[in-house]
């Protein structure tokens with residue numbers, strides 16, 4: 001089980017400063033969609049150059065032109081690139097193929113997919129690396145989370161790793177850990193804290209305790 005830090009509301013220098021603070025306690029660093037919109041793939045490039053030892057995920061949430069966008073993110077240095085589960089199968093296949101060419105991985109974000117169980121089965125067969133249940137900001141605002149969805153996809157996925165994102169905090173982490181995803185994605189639960197290093201450290205400690213239990 002790994003911990004991914006999602007950076008959404010920062011510019012490139014702020015991202016680098018924040019990663020410097022927490023790098024010992026996170027496994028993957030995500031360049032969030034808002035950062036890519038504001039700064040472009042330059043953000044991925046500069047973070048990977050500054051932290052070559054860290055796995056960098058580019059949260060492009062690809063919907064079309066998947067092969068081309070995966071190629072550009074791979075060239076910028078991303079190790080994992082995201083595509084939406086709602087995208088066409090042809091797009092998913094294109095993303096997987098292109099990622100393989102570059103030795104990269106594809107994470108599928110299931111945000112807004114209605115029948116998550118059925119889609120997870122299909123995506124698993126298409127050879128994606130991760131399937132991620134995700135409650136976006138707009139549904140977090142009305143009190144939703146993805147804990148039940150994680151259990152649902154875990155019951156059907158055979159090959160891909162599973163991930164969960166959306167509003168996860170230190171207080172809700174034990175429930176998430178209980179469902180045993182391969183990757184836990186946390187943004188505001190770390191970046192919104194006064195002491196970000198301590199928040200990441202406490203989260204990683206809970207995860208490691210479970211992995212070694």
Ligand SMILES: O=C([C@H](O)CO)[C@H](O)[C@H](O)COP(=O)(O)O
Nearest residue numbers: 006033165166167168186187188
């Ligand atoms: O993907 C995300 C969101 O859609 C904005 O881009 C976030 O990175 C993801 O939700 C994790 O952030 P928190 O919800 O703040 O933990």
